[in-house]
Amino acid sequence: MNSGNQKDINLLRDYSTIFTRSEALSILKGDFKSIDLKINRHHKKIPNSALNSYSSFLKHSYKVLEKHYQNEYVLKNSFLTNWLIKELGKSDSIIFNEFRIGRSVSDLAMFNGVSKAFEIKTEFDSDQRLKVQIENYKEVFNETYLIIPKSKLSSYRKYSKKVGIILFDFQSKDKFEFFNKAEYRENLKPAILMQILNTEEYKRIVKNYYGDLPKMNSFNQYKVCFKLIKSIPIVRLNEMYLEEIKRRKLDQILSAHTYKELNQICLALKLKKKEKKNLIENLKQPIQI
Incomplete structure (x- = not known):
C-alpha cells in the first residue's frame, strides 16, 4: 500500500x-454532511472538475486512492471489477462479501460449479492468523486463493502448496495475475457445513438425498439432519451444498x-437494483458548499 506523500x-x-x-x-438517505466536511477540509487540493456533483467527487476520490492508497476496499473492489465479474459473465456464479466459516471470515467467496474462498492481504497485513484461516477455508471450499501484493511474494510463497496465489500490482496494466492455481479439494466437514447452512437448506439436502424427511421436531431436527448428512458421500454432498448456496440468489448488481x-x-450492503439506483441518483446531486 503506497500512502503517497506524508x-x-x-x-x-x-x-x-x-x-x-x-x-x-x-448517501442512501440523502445525507452528505460527512462528505461535505471532507470537501471543505481539502477544498484546495480537489480539482474543480471533481466538484460538479457528489458522483464526480466520488470517482475522483476513488482514482486517487487507487493510485496512492490501495486499502482493503480498493483491493476488494478492483478484484471484483477486474477479475471476478469476468467469471460471473461466463457462469451462474454467486459472490458473497465476508463469508463466515467458523471463527474465520473469507474476504470474498464465489460459488458456481466450484466453491472458492479469497483472502486479501495488503502490504501492511501480517500472516499471523493465515495458517488457521486457510485450514478453516479448506473445510468447506473446493479452492482457496490468497491475494497478495506482488512485492510480498517472498513472504507468502510458503503457502503456495496449500492455496492458489494471485498477485496484484496497481502499476501493471492487468493489475492481477496468477502465480499458481489452487488445488481442487472435496473434503467438506459436515459439522462446519451445518454451521453455514440454515435450517431450510440442510433439511432440503436431507429430503432431496433420502427422498423424504424423517420424523423430527424443532428441538431435534439439527441432530437428526446432521447424522443423515454425515452419511452422504462427500462428492454428492459437495454438489448439494453448492446448489443450496446458489439458491440464495443475491441480487448481483456488479458492473465492470x-x-x-x-x-x-x-x-457488502447486499443492495438490490432499486437501492443501487437510488444511491446513484443521490450521488448525481450538485455539490453545494
Missing part, C-alpha cells in the same frame, strides 16, 4: 472513509463499467 495522508484517509458502509447508508467504484459497497 503531507497528503490525512486527505487519503478521509477519501478512504467515503467508501464505507456507514457513508453509503448516509457503470459506477464500478461502488461494486464492493453494494455487495
Whole structure:
C-alpha cells in the first residue's frame, strides 16, 4: 500500500472513509454532511472538475486512492471489477462479501460449479492468523486463493502448496495475475457445513438425498439432519451444498463499467437494483458548499 506523500495522508484517509458502509447508508438517505466536511477540509487540493456533483467527487476520490492508497476496499473492489465479474459473465456464479466459516471470515467467496474462498492481504497485513484461516477455508471450499501484493511474494510463497496465489500490482496494466492455481479439494466437514447452512437448506439436502424427511421436531431436527448428512458421500454432498448456496440468489448488481467504484459497497450492503439506483441518483446531486 503506497500512502503517497506524508503531507497528503490525512486527505487519503478521509477519501478512504467515503467508501464505507456507514457513508453509503448516509448517501442512501440523502445525507452528505460527512462528505461535505471532507470537501471543505481539502477544498484546495480537489480539482474543480471533481466538484460538479457528489458522483464526480466520488470517482475522483476513488482514482486517487487507487493510485496512492490501495486499502482493503480498493483491493476488494478492483478484484471484483477486474477479475471476478469476468467469471460471473461466463457462469451462474454467486459472490458473497465476508463469508463466515467458523471463527474465520473469507474476504470474498464465489460459488458456481466450484466453491472458492479469497483472502486479501495488503502490504501492511501480517500472516499471523493465515495458517488457521486457510485450514478453516479448506473445510468447506473446493479452492482457496490468497491475494497478495506482488512485492510480498517472498513472504507468502510458503503457502503456495496449500492455496492458489494471485498477485496484484496497481502499476501493471492487468493489475492481477496468477502465480499458481489452487488445488481442487472435496473434503467438506459436515459439522462446519451445518454451521453455514440454515435450517431450510440442510433439511432440503436431507429430503432431496433420502427422498423424504424423517420424523423430527424443532428441538431435534439439527441432530437428526446432521447424522443423515454425515452419511452422504462427500462428492454428492459437495454438489448439494453448492446448489443450496446458489439458491440464495443475491441480487448481483456488479458492473465492470457503470459506477464500478461502488461494486464492493453494494455487495457488502447486499443492495438490490432499486437501492443501487437510488444511491446513484443521490450521488448525481450538485455539490453545494
